[in-house]
Amino acid sequence: MKGLLKNTAWHRKYWKKRVINWHDSYWTPEHPHRDRIIEALQQFHPFRSVLEVGCAAGANLYRVKQAFPQSDVGGMDWSADAIAEAKKIMPKVSVLQVGEATDIYIGSQGTDILLSDMCYIYLSKRDFRKAMKEAKRAVRLGVVFCEFHEKSAIKRFLIRLVTGYNAYDYRAELLKAGFHDVQIKSLTTKDWPDTEKENGLRAVISARA
Numbered sequence: 001m002k003g004l005l006k007n008t009a010w011h012r013k014y015w016k017k018r019v020i021n022w023h024d025s026y027w028t029p030e031h032p033h034r035d036r037i038i039e040a041l042q043q044f045h046p047f048r049s050v051l052e053v054g055c056a057a058g059a060n061l062y063r064v065k066q067a068f069p070q071s072d073v074g075g076m077d078w079s080a081d082a083i084a085e086a087k088k089i090m091p092k093v094s095v096l097q098v099g100e101a102t103d104i105y106i107g108s109q110g111t112d113i114l115l116s117d118m119c120y121i122y123l124s125k126r127d128f129r130k131a132m133k134e135a136k137r138a139v140r141l142g143v144v145f146c147e148f149h150e151k152s153a154i155k156r157f158l159i160r161l162v163t164g165y166n167a168y169d170y171r172a173e174l175l176k177a178g179f180h181d182v183q184i185k186s187l188t189t190k191d192w193p194d195t196e197k198e199n200g201l202r203a204v205i206s207a208r209a
Helices: 008-017 022-026 033-042 059-067 080-089 125-138 153-163 170-176
Strands: 049-053 072-077 095-098 111-117 139-148 180-186 202-208
Touching: 022 080, 033 059, 033 111, 033 139, 033 180, 033 202, 049 059, 059 072, 059 111, 072 080, 080 095, 111 125, 125 139, 125 170, 139 170, 170 180, 170 202
Parallel strands: 049 072, 049 111, 072 095, 111 139
Antiparallel strands: 139 202, 180 202
């Protein structure tokens, strides 16, 4: 069991040292789940800025800039290689840097919206709750997350045991962090193909600050 229940530090080390072709592996702006992210962002429009934690090569930021060309976009990721690739693909994005979801580099209310896409699944409960407080500090309007959502504590434990990833009850956690108007929409296999075994575990979550 110990080998499966990996903590934040393990994942951080893994992603920082992982050597892959970030363009080939993570540059997938056409992936259908990103359409659901754009739809969730629509409720906050007009907005001026979006910052993504765990931005990888920047596929979501590319889509956000396409959909909302007047917005400023920026990103951060554990991996310096991922950030370097994002800078190559999107040289006009002014803020792309290595960083932590638990210690966002901007000032209070420094971005309108904080975005994540399968980022918080790597955080332990302690770091996750720290990241939620940090998200509340950093945003002016709200958050849009695409993450593993599960209300049942037993199911969350089993998910972590089997997959090594963390699911959270986002409604409860976001309300606890001071957000309101939490909306959760489960993704289907049309939104994220080849996820039949996960039974709607992935969801797009939004909340207002």
